[in-house]
Amino acid sequence: MRTALILLFLLALGALPGALLPQRSLNTNKVADYIEQHGWWGRLLNTLQFYDVYASVWFSAIYLLLFISLVGCLLPRLWEYLKQMRAKPVLTPRNLGRMPHHAESTLDDQPAAVIEQAKQNLKGWRLVEREEDGGARTISAEKGFLRETGNLVFHFAMLGLIVALAVGKLFGYEGQVIVKADGSQEFCNSGVLGYDSFHPGLRVDGTDLSPFCLKVNQFDAEWLPTGQAKLFNAHLQYQSGDDLDTGTWRDYQLQVNSPLRTEGDRIYLLGNGxxxxxxxxxxxxxxxxxxxxxxxxxxxxxxxxxxxxxxxxxxxxxxxxxxxxxxxxxxxxxxxxxxxxxxxxxxxxxxxxxxxxxxxxxxxxxxxxxxxxxxxxxxxxxxxxxxxxxxxxxxxxxxxxxxxxxxxxxxxxxKKWVYLQVSHDPGQFYVLIFAILIILGIGASLTIRRRRLWVRAAPGEDGRTVVEVGGLARTDQAGYGEEFTRLAGQVLGGKH
Structure with missing residues (x-):
């Protein structure tokens, strides 16, 4: 786990240049301008692949090592978790008074009746009833296994996220194209020659792109008095699927952060001129x-x-x-x-x-x-x-x-033109699913408490029953003290 954390830190550190420096996958012209402005320093960064961070050898190496480290970390943890799920709760300690949480009382009920009442109050807990020497009866109860479940879900979802991102990089592609906004120019996703710039995945040769066509009939822009953009809206028509055979054009209002999704591709409005x-x-x-x-x-x-x-x-x-x-x-x-x-x-x-x-x-x-x-x-x-x-x-x-x-x-x-980006990422849906699982897993891991509780009912010298209740939380999170006090009061007070 220590290795995985170090690699995760290095991955985040390695991603910083991708956010601070211009990247060829987004804007080749800015990269060329940056290199020209910074001389030898710009050329050195280019040699070290800092303008292609996410496709660089060193970033890919960190990525692969993190994947291997996570697999090596999670498989033993999963095996231990499965063994714990099948195992019975641990034996009741001989001296419950040494537990962080402890309560004791003497009741008139017989040990069997006390234990039966305790079982009713511990519904939802994993528990096992045992007998000890001298007629004593005990209950060992555990709760909070979903904490470790959430922890494993979080880490396996992170592993799945890495795989999904890798699939997207292997079989996805991005292309940018300028289209005139007067309906005179039709763009069809039939090959790389139609793009102004094209960035294929490692397993994409550009001969099997998702087929669709589009044209931009009008482009509207609204500006604030300061010159800042208020609204960009491209009125386009597109064809995909059976529409290509029937010649049907469908209307769509393309806006910033509101992409057109068709045939597994997304069309974004990046700019205009x-x-x-x-x-x-x-x-x-x-x-x-x-x-x-x-x-x-x-x-x-x-x-x-x-x-x-x-x-x-x-x-x-x-x-x-x-x-x-x-x-x-x-x-x-x-x-x-x-x-x-x-x-x-x-x-x-x-x-x-x-x-x-x-x-x-x-x-x-x-x-x-x-x-x-x-x-x-x-x-x-x-x-x-x-x-x-x-x-x-x-x-x-x-x-x-x-x-x-x-x-x-x-x-x-x-005349007006718009700058469009076509993105194809077959791993996008799975990235979303794994991202949701990561949130759910870490939420469960942080909110659920792993705790144990033991009840011992032993016959006393005066014919009454001595009842002890002990509790232990796996972590020192606030809240178990109140839960223990409530449960102990129900067991010792004879309340259901």
Whole structure:
């Protein structure tokens, strides 16, 4: 048990970095920012797996050792408990006067009648009646076995909780995806390619996910005058099970801490943001419109940054195309305020949207076979001079800027998007059951008292019966003294 307690303490200590440091499973961007800000210290923590605490080797080792220690601790205790349950209460001590609780009296009733009366007063106790030399009769009674039962339930439930959590980590998964909140984008849980980020369990390969589809038709947000969020509500429709075959869409109001539960998965609303809509009219007259999401840099005012990237149409030569790709980067302010040409946002609602953009032209590096962050451009391309700035401008909805080659970039407006998380944990139900059992077990262990009581009725020299009552509590908890006094009074006073 000492080993188990030490390991439990180490497990709690090991979980602290998971609460204090950003974790990759929750926000990869924050982890990258933290490492960049803290230099060698951030890189050292990364090497020691402090940004993946719950998947780290050292945390898993503590977890496994705790499991083994609990098994080694509980099996002998269970065996001893079963033997105690089958055993009879211990013999009545020869000298009851040495017990912590003791009472004695002389009664006119015969020993057999006293013992029979005592048995009536001790209903609910485990007891055994015995005879001693000289005609004395005794009762050995015990009560409070549920205390040890609760103790074992608590520890076995903790063991079950560890197993359930391990099953969840093995066969569960989490994925995050950004969905436009205008009903134009449909997300289906058919594979990992539909996610922006995906974190599978150790036994999940992403080919057998729970099938469902959803789309967000509208997103409503309410804000306090201070800019703090008051309410987020995503009006979505979803399909799962037979609905996928019939084409039936079901409505659901998705709110923070009110996930959608379907097909064993849970869909959470994690965040929201804005996507500026740009239309680019190329020199040949062709138009392209894109509404790529930008990420908030200020969670209070939702001032956002991002990059909307365009490939020029009508150019078949790959080398020439890589010299005329466009990226619109900059800031988006939901409620814009200006100090000269410097723009900021004063409120998170779309009261006065505007963008401060820089248009880059050249090679975006999207053809080199490497993945790119959708919120930024490849800085290496800028540093190499292969991606150059050709315009900077502040734009309100409907305004445009014309480039030197005749290309026109127009800011059309803003769309909303929501950030969703899909979580699948096959051990979740069992975690709940074992958590409830832990509470019940520890409650029983703390409130039930293990106690013993003995009654001896022996013939006296004057023909009367000498009755002794002794009591012993396994722990020195308050309350047994009152119970003993009551029971002793009933036995010695002849009351039922």
């Amino acid at each position: 804005y996507a500026p809509v740009f239309t680019v009219t190329f020199p040949n007259g062709e138009k392209r419109t894109m509404d790529t999401q930008w990420r908030p840099t200020n969670n209070v005012t939702l001032l956002s940054e991002g990059a909307t990237k365009f490939d020029p149409p009508g150019i078949t030569d790959a080398r020439e195309r890589r010299t005329k790709q466009l990226a619109i980067t900059g800031l988006l302010a939901p409620t814009a305020v200006f100090q000269g040409k410097l723009m900021d946002s004063s409120f998170p609602a779309l009261d006065n949207p505007a963008v401060a953009i820089e248009v880059l032209r050249g090679d975006l590096g999207i053809d080199n076979g490497r993945g790119q962050n959708i919120f930024t451009v490849d800085q290496q391309m800028v540093d190499d001079g292969r991606l150059k700035s050709v315009a900077r401008e502040n734009l309100l909805p409907g305004q445009d800027v014309k480039l030197d080659d005749g290309t026109v970039v127009r800011f059309d407006g803003v």
